[in-house]
Amino acid sequence: MSSTLKPCRLANFFEKVYWVVQQIPPGRVTTYGAIARYLGSRGAARAVGYALYQCRDKVPAFPAHRVVNSQGLLTGKFHFKDGLFMQSLLEAEGIQVCDNQVQNFDKVLWDPRENLLTIALYYDGER
DNA sequence: CCCATGACCACAA
C-alpha cells in the first residue's frame, strides 16, 4: 500500500513553504504573505521569511529570490551572498528591478492561490 | 516552559 506511492511528506510548515517556492515559474515572483495565505495561515508571512532564512545555504540552488514582500521590494536581498545577487538572479530571468523595487509588480506577480490547485498535503504518519 | 527573535502583513487610528 505505502510501497509504490511514497507520499510527499509535507508535515511541517517549512516543508510546505519550500514546496510552494519551487512551483514559482522563472520570471515571476510571489510574496511571503501570498504563500502564507495559500497554506491557510493568513498571518504567517513572518514564518515564511524565517523558513527561507533557514534554507539560505541549501543546495542545489533554491529559487528564494522569487519571493519578495507585499509591495514588491527585495527585503531579503541581504541574505544572499551579496547585496546585489538577488537582483541579478531576477534580472537574469527578465524581471526588471529598480531601487529594490520589482517593476511591473502586478504583471509578474504569481499568486499560488490563483495558479495552484489545492492539493492534499499529507504525510505518512511518522512525524 | 516562557520569552525573544525573524527575509512579514493586515488593520487600526
Next chain:
DNA sequence: ATTGTGGCCATGG
C-alpha cells in the same frame, strides 16, 4: 499618508 500593534509559525536560550 504614516505610524503602531497584534498575529502567525518555528527555533534557540
